[in-house]
Amino acid sequence: MPAQHPLVQQILNFGYEETLGEDAVVANFQHWLDANDTTAARTQATEANVNSFLESLLALEFGGGCLRDSEDEEPVYIEYAERSAVSEHEDSEPSDGASNSGSSGGPSPAPSRDTSLNAYFPRKPKLALGAPPPEPPAAVQPARPAADPFAPSTEEERDMADLDFANWRVFGNAAFRPQQREVIQAVMQGKDCFVLMPTGGGKSLCYQLPAVVSKGVTVVVSPLLSLMQDQVKALLELPCGGVPTTYLSSQQGEGERRGVLAELAAPVPTCKLLYVTPEQLVKNNKLVDALQRLRARGLLARLVIDEAHCVSGWGHDFRPDYKELGNVRERAFPGTPVLALTATATDKVKADVIKLLGMKRDCSNFKVSFYRANLFLKVAKKPSGTTEDGKPADKEALVQYIKRQGNHACGIVYALSRDDSEVVAAYLRNEGGLRAQHYHAGMTPSQRINVQNRWRCGAVQVVVATIAFGMGIDKADVRFVVHYTVSKALEGYYQEVGRAGRDGARAECVLLFAARDCPRLLNLIRRGSRSKFERGRAALQQMKEFCDERDACRHAALLTYFGERFTAGRCGTNCDNCVRLSRDEAAERPDADWLDGEPGRRDRKGGKAGRRAPKGPPADGAGSFVSASTLVQDANPARRNRDGSTIGRGASKHMSFSFAKAFTARRRL
Numbered sequence: 001m002p003a004q005h006p007l008v009q010q011i012l013n014f015g016y017e018e019t020l021g022e023d024a025v026v027a028n029f030q031h032w033l034d035a036n037d038t039t040a041a042r043t044q045a046t047e048a049n050v051n052s053f054l055e056s057l058l059a060l061e062f063g064g065g066c067l068r069d070s071e072d073e074e075p076v077y078i079e080y081a082e083r084s085a086v087s088e089h090e091d092s093e094p095s096d097g098a099s100n101s102g103s104s105g106g107p108s109p110a111p112s113r114d115t116s117l118n119a120y121f122p123r124k125p126k127l128a129l130g131a132p133p134p135e136p137p138a139a140v141q142p143a144r145p146a147a148d149p150f151a152p153s154t155e156e157e158r159d160m161a162d163l164d165f166a167n168w169r170v171f172g173n174a175a176f177r178p179q180q181r182e183v184i185q186a187v188m189q190g191k192d193c194f195v196l197m198p199t200g201g202g203k204s205l206c207y208q209l210p211a212v213v214s215k216g217v218t219v220v221v222s223p224l225l226s227l228m229q230d231q232v233k234a235l236l237e238l239p240c241g242g243v244p245t246t247y248l249s250s251q252q253g254e255g256e257r258r259g260v261l262a263e264l265a266a267p268v269p270t271c272k273l274l275y276v277t278p279e280q281l282v283k284n285n286k287l288v289d290a291l292q293r294l295r296a297r298g299l300l301a302r303l304v305i306d307e308a309h310c311v312s313g314w315g316h317d318f319r320p321d322y323k324e325l326g327n328v329r330e331r332a333f334p335g336t337p338v339l340a341l342t343a344t345a346t347d348k349v350k351a352d353v354i355k356l357l358g359m360k361r362d363c364s365n366f367k368v369s370f371y372r373a374n375l376f377l378k379v380a381k382k383p384s385g386t387t388e389d390g391k392p393a394d395k396e397a398l399v400q401y402i403k404r405q406g407n408h409a410c411g412i413v414y415a416l417s418r419d420d421s422e423v424v425a426a427y428l429r430n431e432g433g434l435r436a437q438h439y440h441a442g443m444t445p446s447q448r449i450n451v452q453n454r455w456r457c458g459a460v461q462v463v464v465a466t467i468a469f470g471m472g473i474d475k476a477d478v479r480f481v482v483h484y485t486v487s488k489a490l491e492g493y494y495q496e497v498g499r500a501g502r503d504g505a506r507a508e509c510v511l512l513f514a515a516r517d518c519p520r521l522l523n524l525i526r527r528g529s530r531s532k533f534e535r536g537r538a539a540l541q542q543m544k545e546f547c548d549e550r551d552a553c554r555h556a557a558l559l560t561y562f563g564e565r566f567t568a569g570r571c572g573t574n575c576d577n578c579v580r581l582s583r584d585e586a587a588e589r590p591d592a593d594w595l596d597g598e599p600g601r602r603d604r605k606g607g608k609a610g611r612r613a614p615k616g617p618p619a620d621g622a623g624s625f626v627s628a629s630t631l632v633q634d635a636n637p638a639r640r641n642r643d644g645s646t647i648g649r650g651a652s653k654h655m656s657f658s659f660a661k662a663f664t665a666r667r668r669l
C-alpha cells in the first residue's frame with residue numbers, strides 16, 4: 001500500500017497532506033518510482049530519496065515559478081537624508097600631542113586610555129526637549145578627589161569607575177548588562193576578543209564605549225549600510241552631545257568619501273568610530289592606506305567585526321568579502337587588536353572565524369546566555385478556512401490578537417513573501433482598523449525609511465514584513481512578534497523573536513504553524529544548489545520539530561540548539577509548553593480543585609499559592625492565544641527541584657526532552 005510507504009509518510013508529514021492531498025502524493029510517488037526505474041519495495045526513505053521525491057513534488061506544485069521573495073535575503077540598503085556623516089564637533093579635538101609621535105610600523109601597541117574623557121565632550125550635553133537632566137545613579141558617580149577616603153585607590157578601581165561613568169554619562173545606561181563590563185575590560189587591555197551575545201544583548205556598547213575612552217579611531221566592519229547609518233545616527237544624536245562618528249560606503253558621493261579620508265588624515269582625527277562595509281576594507285586601497293598611516297601614528301585603536309559569523313562558510317550568512325578581512329588585517333594592520341561579535345555561531349563557526357581573522361589562539365572568549373527570560377514563546381496552530389461570517393480565519397485571529405495587545409503595543413508580523421506582507425497588512429488596516437504597514441525589499445529605499453520611521457515613533461503600530469526587516473531594527477519596546485508563517489530555520493526564528501522586548505520588559509512571540517506552509521518554504525530553499533537545498537530542508541525539518549514539540553520547554557530547546565545547557569530545565573511560565581505542563585501537573589493533583597493558585601506557583605510543600613490560573617481556551621487551539629500578561633511569571637529557581645522540575649507530585653512526569661535530545665544527536669552527526 002503506497003500510502004503506507006515510509007517515503008510517502010514523510011512527505012505527507014511535511015505538509016503535502018494539506019497542500020496536494022494524499023491521493024496526489026501517492027499518484028506522484030508512482031510517477032517518481034517509474035522515473036527512477038524502481039519499485040516501492042526496493043525504495044527506502046533515505047535522505048537522498050526524500051530530497052529527490054520532494055523536488056519532483058515541488059516541480060509539480062510550483063513548476064518553474066517562484067515566490068517573489070528571494071531578494072528579501074539580500075541586504076537592504078537605506079539612505080538617510082542627505083547629510084554629511086562627518087562629525088560637526090570641530091571644537092572637540094583632543095590636544096593629545098603625544099599621539100602624534102611616529103611609530104615604527106610594527107605591531108600596534110595596546111590602545112591607551114584617553115585620560116580626558118571630557119576632551120571629546122566639551123560641549124554642554126544636548127537634552128531631549130522637556131526632559132529633566134538625568135541624575136547620575138549612585139553607583140556611577142565620577143571618581144572623587146584624591147583626598148576623599150572613598151576615592152578609587154588603584155588604577156584598576158579608577159578604570160572601573162571611568163567605565164561606569166562613561167556608560168552613564170555618554171550612553172545614558174545606569175548599569176552594564178551581563179558580560180558587557182568584562183568584554184569592555186578585555187578590549188581595553190588590547191586583547192583579541194570573540195563575543196557571542198544574543199540579539200539585543202548589547203553588543204554595540206562592547207566596542208562603542210571602549211572607542212569613546214580609547215585614544216584613536218575604532219574601525220567597525222558592519223554588513224549593511226542601513227545598519228551602519230542607524231548606528232552612526234544614534235551615536236551622533238546621543239543626548240550627551242553625540243559621539244563623533246562617521247562611515248564610508250560605496251553609496252556615498254565622491255566628495256563625502258574624500259571628506260572621510262581627509263578626517264582620517266588629520267593629525268588627530270576627531271572621529272572616534274569609523275563604520276565601513278567589508279567591501280570597502282577589502283577593495284578600497286585609499287582607505288587601507290589611510291588606516292595604515294593612522295596605525296603608524298598609533299591612532300588605530302582596534303578593528304571590530306560585527307556580525308562576525310559572516311566570515312565563515314559554515315555560518316548561515318557567509319559573505320566572501322568578510323572572509324578576506326583576515327588577509328587584509330595581516331597584510332595591512334598586523335597586531336591591531338580585533339573584536340569579533342555575533343549573535344549566532346556554533347562552535348565550528350566560532351573556530352573558523354577565529355582562524356580566518358587571524359585572531360590570537362588564546363583570544364578572550366565571551367558567551368552570554370541566549371536565554372531571553374522576558375520573552376514568552378508560543379507556537380499556535382494557524383487557523384484555516386473562514387470564520388462564521390466568511391472572513392479568513394487566520395487573518396481574523398491575527399486582528400483579534402493585535403487588538404488584545406492594546407492600541408499602543410507595537411509589534412512585528414513576519415510573513416513569508418512580499419505578496420503576503422502586503423495582503424496581511426492591508427487586511428489588518430482595512431478589516432481590523434489597525435495602524436499596519438507592510439515592509440519588504442521590493443519597496444524603494446524612501447518607502448522603507450518612511451515605514452521604519454513611522455513605526456519607530458508609534459504612528460504605525462504593526463509592521464508586516466518579510467525577513468528584510470531584520471538586522472539593525474533596534475526598537476526597544478516591541479511588545480509582540482508574530483510569525484504568520486513558520487521561519488525557514490531556528491537561527492532565523494531566534495533572531496526574529498529577538499527583536500521583541502529589547503528593553504527587557506515582557507514581550508510575546510507567537511508562531512502560527514501550519515504544515516501547509518512548508519511546501520512553499522521548500523520551494524524557496526530549492527532555488528540554491530543541491531547541497532544548499534539539503535541543508536535547508538534539514539533546517540526546516542528542525543524548525544518543524546520545534547513547532548510540533550509539546551513536551552519540552554521551548555527556551556530549553558532553542559538553547560540546546562545553540563549549544564547551551566539550560567540548567568533550569570524549564571522556563572517556568574515563559575513558554576506555552578511549560579505553562580501547559582504546569583497546568584496539567586496542577587490538574588493531576590488531588591487537591592487541585594480547592595487550592596487557589598496559578599500555574600507553576602507552589603509553596604514549599606508542593607501546594608499551590610496565589611490566585612487560580614485563568615481558565616480559557618486551550619493554549620494551542622486554533623486562534624486561541626494565551627496572553628502572557630494574564631499569566632503570572634514564576635521562574636524562581638527556589639521553587640524548583642535541583643533538576644529543574646517543579647516541586648510537587650507528578651512534576652517530573654512531563655520532563656520529556658525528546659526534542660532537546662534529538663537536537664543534540666543531530667548536532668553530533
Ligand SMILES: Nc1ncnc2c1ncn2[C@@H]1O[C@H](COP(=O)(O)OP(=O)(O)OP(=O)(O)O)[C@@H](O)[C@H]1O
Pocket residue numbers: 173174175176177180197198199200201202203204205343472474476502
Ligand atoms: N547596559 C545597558 N543598559 C541599558 N540598555 C542597554 C545597555 N546595553 C545596551 N543597551 C540597549 O539595548 C539595546 C540593544 O543593544 P544592541 O543594539 O547593542 O544589541 P545587539 O546585541 O547589537 O543586538 P543585535 O544583534 O540585534 O544587533 C539598545 O537599545 C541599547 O541601547
